[in-house]
Amino acid sequence: MIKLIEKIEGEAKLNFNFKDNKIDFVDIEFMSTRNIENILKGKSAFDALVINPRVCGICGHAHLIATVEALESCYDNLQISNKAKSLRELTLNFELIQNHFKWFYLTMMPLFGHKQEVLKATYPSQLMGKAIALFGGQYPHTSYAVVGGVVCDITEMDIIKLQHYIEQTVKFVEDNLIKMESESFSTCKSVDNILKYEGDLPDILRQIKKEELLAYGKSYGRFISFGENSYFKKGKSLKTRVNNNIFIEHAKESETATSFAKNVSYKDKYYEVGPLARAMVNKNKLILDAHRKYGDSIFSRILARVSEISQLLKHSKKLIQKLDLNEPSYIEPCIDIKQFSSSGYSAVEAARGTLIHKVELENGFIKNYEIITPTQWNLSGGTREKQGVSQKAMIGLYDIKMAELVFKTFDVCSVCTTH
Amino acid sequence: MENKALFEKLSSRLDELSNLPKLDDEKSISRLIEEKGFSRREFMGWAGAMTSMLMLPASFTPLVAKAAEMADRLPLVWLHMAECTGCSESLLRTATPSIDSLIFDYISLEYHETIMSAAGWQAEHNLESAMERYKGKYILMVEGGIPHGESDFYLTIGAHGKTGEKIAREASENAAAIFAIGTCSSFGGVQAAYPNPTNATALSNITNKSVINVPGCPPSESNIVGTLLHFILYGTLPALDAYNRPKWAYGLRIHDACERRGRFDAGEFVEQFGDDGAKNGYCLYKVGCKGPYTFNNCSKQRFNQGTSWPVQAGHGCMGCSEPDFWDKMGIVHEPLGNRLYHTVFGGLGSDATADKIGVGILTVTAVGIAAHAAISLIKKPKE
Numbered sequence: 001m002i003k004l005i006e007k008i009e010g011e012a013k014l015n016f017n018f019k020d021n022k023i024d025f026v027d028i029e030f031m032s033t034r035n036i037e038n039i040l041k042g043k044s045a046f047d048a049l050v051i052n053p054r055v056c057g058i059c060g061h062a063h064l065i066a067t068v069e070a071l072e073s074c075y076d077n078l079q080i081s082n083k084a085k086s087l088r089e090l091t092l093n094f095e096l097i098q099n100h101f102k103w104f105y106l107t108m109m110p111l112f113g114h115k116q117e118v119l120k121a122t123y124p125s126q127l128m129g130k131a132i133a134l135f136g137g138q139y140p141h142t143s144y145a146v147v148g149g150v151v152c153d154i155t156e157m158d159i160i161k162l163q164h165y166i167e168q169t170v171k172f173v174e175d176n177l178i179k180m181e182s183e184s185f186s187t188c189k190s191v192d193n194i195l196k197y198e199g200d201l202p203d204i205l206r207q208i209k210k211e212e213l214l215a216y217g218k219s220y221g222r223f224i225s226f227g228e229n230s231y232f233k234k235g236k237s238l239k240t241r242v243n244n245n246i247f248i249e250h251a252k253e254s255e256t257a258t259s260f261a262k263n264v265s266y267k268d269k270y271y272e273v274g275p276l277a278r279a280m281v282n283k284n285k286l287i288l289d290a291h292r293k294y295g296d297s298i299f300s301r302i303l304a305r306v307s308e309i310s311q312l313l314k315h316s317k318k319l320i321q322k323l324d325l326n327e328p329s330y331i332e333p334c335i336d337i338k339q340f341s342s343s344g345y346s347a348v349e350a351a352r353g354t355l356i357h358k359v360e361l362e363n364g365f366i367k368n369y370e371i372i373t374p375t376q377w378n379l380s381g382g383t384r385e386k387q388g389v390s391q392k393a394m395i396g397l398y399d400i401k402m403a404e405l406v407f408k409t410f411d412v413c414s415v416c417t418t419h
Numbered sequence: 420m421e422n423k424a425l426f427e428k429l430s431s432r433l434d435e436l437s438n439l440p441k442l443d444d445e446k447s448i449s450r451l452i453e454e455k456g457f458s459r460r461e462f463m464g465w466a467g468a469m470t471s472m473l474m475l476p477a478s479f480t481p482l483v484a485k486a487a488e489m490a491d492r493l494p495l496v497w498l499h500m501a502e503c504t505g506c507s508e509s510l511l512r513t514a515t516p517s518i519d520s521l522i523f524d525y526i527s528l529e530y531h532e533t534i535m536s537a538a539g540w541q542a543e544h545n546l547e548s549a550m551e552r553y554k555g556k557y558i559l560m561v562e563g564g565i566p567h568g569e570s571d572f573y574l575t576i577g578a579h580g581k582t583g584e585k586i587a588r589e590a591s592e593n594a595a596a597i598f599a600i601g602t603c604s605s606f607g608g609v610q611a612a613y614p615n616p617t618n619a620t621a622l623s624n625i626t627n628k629s630v631i632n633v634p635g636c637p638p639s640e641s642n643i644v645g646t647l648l649h650f651i652l653y654g655t656l657p658a659l660d661a662y663n664r665p666k667w668a669y670g671l672r673i674h675d676a677c678e679r680r681g682r683f684d685a686g687e688f689v690e691q692f693g694d695d696g697a698k699n700g701y702c703l704y705k706v707g708c709k710g711p712y713t714f715n716n717c718s719k720q721r722f723n724q725g726t727s728w729p730v731q732a733g734h735g736c737m738g739c740s741e742p743d744f745w746d747k748m749g750i751v752h753e754p755l756g757n758r759l760y761h762t763v764f765g766g767l768g769s770d771a772t773a774d775k776i777g778v779g780i781l782t783v784t785a786v787g788i789a790a791h792a793a794i795s796l797i798k799k800p801k802e
Contacts, residue, residue: 011576032566032574032583034501035616039609044750050737051745054609054636057505119455130726137732138722140505141636141739144732146752151692151733260573330693415503 012379012414014407016400023397028381028388033260036419040369045071045337045361046147048369052357053141055371056416060140061095061132062350063357063371063416068145070357073344075147075333083327084149086319089229090162091132091142092348093312093319097169098125099351100275100309103411104177104200108302111405112204120200124172131165134158147337149330159320166320170313177201177306186310189285191293191303201306208299217298217406219393221291223277224266224377226251226356227349231315234347236271237280240288244281248345251356253372256381261417263380263388264372272296272389273353273377274410276304284311296393301409338364350374352411375417378410422476432654433485439492448488462487472645472720473652474667486651493651494557496549496590497600500583501574501610501619502563506601509637509722510644546577550590558650559594560643561587564603564610564619573617584625591626596650598631599623600643602739605632605662612745623663631656632663634715636739641720642668662742664714673710673736676718679703689733697733707752708735715740 015027036055040048052067053060065088072078105121129139135152136142144151170182178185178199188194195202195209208214224236226248235244246266253262263270271277276296279287286307290300345358353374360368380388387395390410394403441447452462466484470477499507549557565584566573574583591597599605599622610619623630633646646665649657657665674680682688683702690696690705704711710718713736721728729736737751738744749755 031576031580032501033617034573034610034619036609038614038616039612039745042613046750046752047745050751051609051612054503054505057503057508057637060503060505126724130723133723133726133732135732137727137729137734140508142732143729143734143737143751146692146734149693151697153698153733328693330691330697332691332693 012412014403016403021398023394023400023403025384025387026391026394026403027258028379028391029259030261030414030418031259032414033418037369037371040366043366045359045364045366048359048366049143049146052371053143055419056373056413057140058099058413059095059350059352059355059416061091061136061142062348062355064142064145065092066346066348066350066355066357066371068147069346069348070344070359071147071337071361073346074337074340074342074359074361075335075344078148078333079331080149081327081329081331083324084145084329086230086323087135087150087152087154087329088145089231090316090319091135091144092229093231093316094128094131095139096349096351097309097312098128099411100305101125101128103351104302104306107408107411108204109200111408112207114204120176124169127165127169127172131162134162134165146330148333149328151330153329154325156325159323159325162320163317166313166316170310173310173313177309182310183314185307186314188307189289191286191290194286194303201303205299205303208302213402214294214297214299216397216402217301217393217409218295219272219389220270221296222269222271222389223280223296224271224273224354225278225281225349226347226354228347229349230319231282231312232278232349233282235281236266237277240280240291242281242283248347248356248358251372253370253376259381261376261379261381261414263382264376265380270380270382270386270388270392271377272410273374274301274305275308275351275353276301277353278349279304279308298406298409305411336364337361340364341367352413352416353377355416371419373413373416373419375410375412375414379412379417422478426479426482429479429482429486429652432652433482433489436489436492436651436654441491443491446491448491469641469645469648472641472667472716473649482652483648486648489651490647493595494549494553495560495647496546496557496594497560497562498587498590499576500561500563500565500587500604500622501617502601502603502608504562505637506562506603506643510640546586546590550593554593556595557593558647559590559597560600561590561597561604561622562600564608564617565622565625566610566617567620567625568618573619587622588625591622591628591630594628596631596656597622597626597628598633598646598650600633601638602634602636602744605634605664606742608636609745611743629656630663631659631665633668634662634664634740634742635717636737638740639717639720639722642716660714664740668716669714669740671714671716673713673715673718673730676716677710677730678718679730692733703730703733703735704756705754706735707750707754709738709741709744709748709755710736712748712755713738713741713744 013029016023017025048067052063055063101124102121105117110116132139136144173182178197178201180197195205221239226234228234235242236246250267253264255262287304290303294300341362343360347354347356355374356372358370378389382388382391390407393406397403463484467480470480470483565587567584572582576583576586602608604622606621607619610617633642660666660669679700679702687701688705689701689703692706717728738748
């Protein structure tokens with residue numbers, strides 16, 4: 001049976017195969033592409049800074065940061081000020097946060113039979129959008145990060161505004177998402193504790209328990225996360241065993257016959273990326289507790305994504321405190337990019353997981369550009385023998401509606417995926 | 420007198436609209452706005468801002484307010500073609516739960532792939548039935564370029580696997596008005612950049628109906644909402660420029676109302692990101708600002724509820740509301756004036772050409788820029 005899954009910022013076609021009334025195998029197809037990688041070829045290196053955010057209007061900022069870091073990795077001894085690094089990290093955090101709100105309120109809540117509350121999604125995401133715009137000029141599609149730093153020269157006044165946006169967002173979390181102090185939520189270690197509170201998140205989590213959906217959505221329990229910054233760690237995790245020694249060269253793309261999206265694997269194995277993977281690699285106590293009790297189920301996936309909001313808000317506040325506005329925003333690279341041929345790569349954590357950019361330059365022009373998006377990791381369409389992460393998570397379910405729920409807990413995005 | 424006639428014309432248009440059935444008899448936009456905690460005063464304040472944006476006199480504010488309240492008489496169909504959803508994102512980020520977003524959320528219920536509740540077969544059915552039920556009455560907004568010709572299978576949508584081109588063409592057939600939202604549907608967009616592997620094209624190339632282009636990558640939320648309000652008020656197409664963009668929004672260059680314009684006029688330029696000029700808000704032309712060549716109202720409307728815009732942040736305009744800006748606006752961090760043109764004078768940059776030869780073979784703007792660029796220092800040579 002073929003089912004279209006929409007509202008994933010585009011759509012995907014899932015072809016369900018049943019055996020004994022249970023889902024036996026699922027084919028995943030993406031039916032559109034724009035061929036951005038081909039468009040990048042032959043263009044001037046810096047043009048990628050404008051084109052790549054347009055790969056995705058949802059995670060455009062992650063693409064900008066990935067692009068600028070990939071280009072910067074082509075240089076030896078390039079200097080970036082701490083201020084520029086922190087500003088980039090802050091804006092990326094804000095993008096993650098606003099994404100999580102929209103996913104929870106626009107996509108998840110209706111799937112649990114709740115009313116779609118558009119305003120609950122848009123209010124905090126607008127706040128975070130404004131926070132990005134303070135530095136970046138607009139959101140979506142900023143271009144404020146350039147090779148050598150950022151172009152904005154922020155003042156104390158901007159910082160005050162920014163703190164206001166963050167406080168308003170924290171207040172929204174405390175009034176709606178979970179009615180406890182956001183700070184305590186970000187450090188809470190026990191799932192049972194979370195379940196005692198009021199709010200939209202505990203409501204959904206309790207509903208999962210009550211409707212006995214706790215075993216749904218389990219996959220391999222294999223997680224990977226490449227994006228490193230002052231909050232996220234790089235590594236892979238097999239259940240709870242974490243190994244921080246991983247290499248981007250082992251992340252490989254392969255074409256599939258039926259879909260415009262390519263599969264991605266690490267050392268020939270499919271891994272889950274995203275907030276759950278990040279939390280497992282970061283050894284977040286709350287998520288470890290959820291994982292111990294309910295595995296990599298929809299319960300853990302939802303909790304990991306939503307709890308990341310409070311964690312990132314808290315971490316962003318710390319970053320702001322450490323900002324030194326006297327540092328330069330931009331340090332000019334010692335070599336003009338037009339003068340060299342080199343290659344480089346970057347990995348950043350986007351809302352949906354690890355985003356990798358690889359670039360090859362020839363006399364300042366792009367010879368080759370490869371983009372690996374988070375949804376490609378999670379939605380790799382494997383074979384019956386070797387299934388992708390989300391394919392595996394849907395096996396054994398009785399009902400397509402439930403499969404759709406499981407599928408969407410990965411917060412898939414077809415816009416990016418079919419670049 | 421002219422205003423009076425216009426006022427009367429718009430009033431009678433709104434009276435006509437008010438006779439049309441509402442999408443939902445139980446609800447109204449004014450009640451919705453009130454329920455969400457906005458006072459009448461706030462609503463009128465918003466309408467006043469919209470009035471000035473649409474370049475109408477302040478006395479028209481009550482009319483604009485009424486037009487907003489009439490928005491639920493006009494069903495809206497919003498299609499996604501080959502795009503990045505950035506335009507929808509821009510819209511979803513309208514003011515803090517703002518009146519525009521409320522109106523949009525309320526009226527766009529008919530069909531919007533990203534924010535509607537329906538999915539799959541149901542969504543396709545919704546689209547078909549909306550097109551049938553509101554034949555000739557609905558407003559069509561299309562986001563995204565349209566893969567065209569031999570390769571229209573680069574985009575298929577819906578359970579029947581229809582191509583994007585077919586859906587867009589069908590939806591255009593019986594729409595009361597068609598708006599191409601964003602640079603992709605207006606001009607083909609990023610996917611149409613050289614070598615345009617999917618053969619993406621503008622909406623206006625696949626239908627023979629009039630398409631109003633609202634370009635920008637993304638367009639600001641106020642341009643999207645303003646376009647809708649304009650249609651409700653006038654019931655006719657707005658005055659358009661050569662690229663079918665409404666003149667009220669795209670009539671001036673970015674450069675004309677830029678906050679750094681005074682710096683340009685004084686010959687004060689940022690020579691390199693991070694220099695003293697950058698810190699002091701000098702003109703960004705020499706680090707690649709395309710504001711002098713770009714028609715849009717970003718400098719006045721700004722983005723994210725007026726928070727900022729690219730030039731304010733120090734980056735300079737990309738020219739994203741111009742056709743094929745990817746290919747025609749040159750390298751992003753270099754002034755367009757440095758671009759080498761194949762002219763009878765050889766491959767001189769446009770600024771150099773104007774400097775050396777002193778004839779206006781380019782546009783008046785380019786000559787002006789050249790003159791100002793010449794006043795300031797030559798770009799610092801790199802090692």
